[in-house]
Amino acid sequence: MKSKLAVCVTGAGGAVYAKKFIEFIDGKFDEIALVVSRTGEVVLREELGISPEGLIPAGAKSKYVFYHRDDMTAPIASGSHDFYGVAVIPCTMGTLGRVASGVSDNLITRCCDVCLKERRPAVFVTRETPLSLIHLRNMTTVTEAGGIVLPACPAFYNGEKTLDEAVSFVADRVVRVLGLSGVVGGWKNNE
Ligand SMILES: Cc1cc2nc3c(=O)[nH]c(=O)nc-3n(C[C@H](O)[C@H](O)[C@H](O)COP(=O)(O)O)c2cc1C
Incomplete structure (x- = not known):
């Protein structure tokens, strides 16, 4: 088990991705630090x-600690606090833009800022379509800073038939890019 992961939920469509992702990582970390934005x-x-x-999953194996979005005294607001990284799932274009601009105006954007400066994994599960040039530039900036932009794009090539399977595909990709072993089957052609 690794020590701690920050999971931030913002106000984009696809709250089910957060729920599924948390199910998948439950037990992979001692602690999951959770922050939810107002629109989240x-x-x-x-x-x-x-x-x-x-x-929080029923029968949770990890410890879950909620921090208020405005609580800048939370441990995950500081680079000297040792935690594994952050997943923003789902991630709004607003939060992405603030992170890309270095505007650490709440605990979510500050926690992302910390992970990028400390070179820790930071994954942004965006959900927006179509994308404006501003969105695309912000995605580029965050990527250049070391973050991983993982748009919530369900696949249909693994024989997914249900919504749950499509959601699981995306949540599993997040688990994998965080450097944790996957949960569901993975690509049929590669594994
Ligand atoms: C029901 C609902 C769905 C939304 N879906 C999206 C979305 O899919 N993507 C997005 O970027 N913003 C979406 N928004 C707009 C954001 O929630 C809004 O820009 C908000 O200010 C973002 O704040 P946050 O990043 O702190 O959560 C949605 C808002 C609502 C109320």
């Missing part, structure tokens, strides 16, 4: 009918 809470409620606490 709205989307969790609208799409899944849950509050942030509903993200």
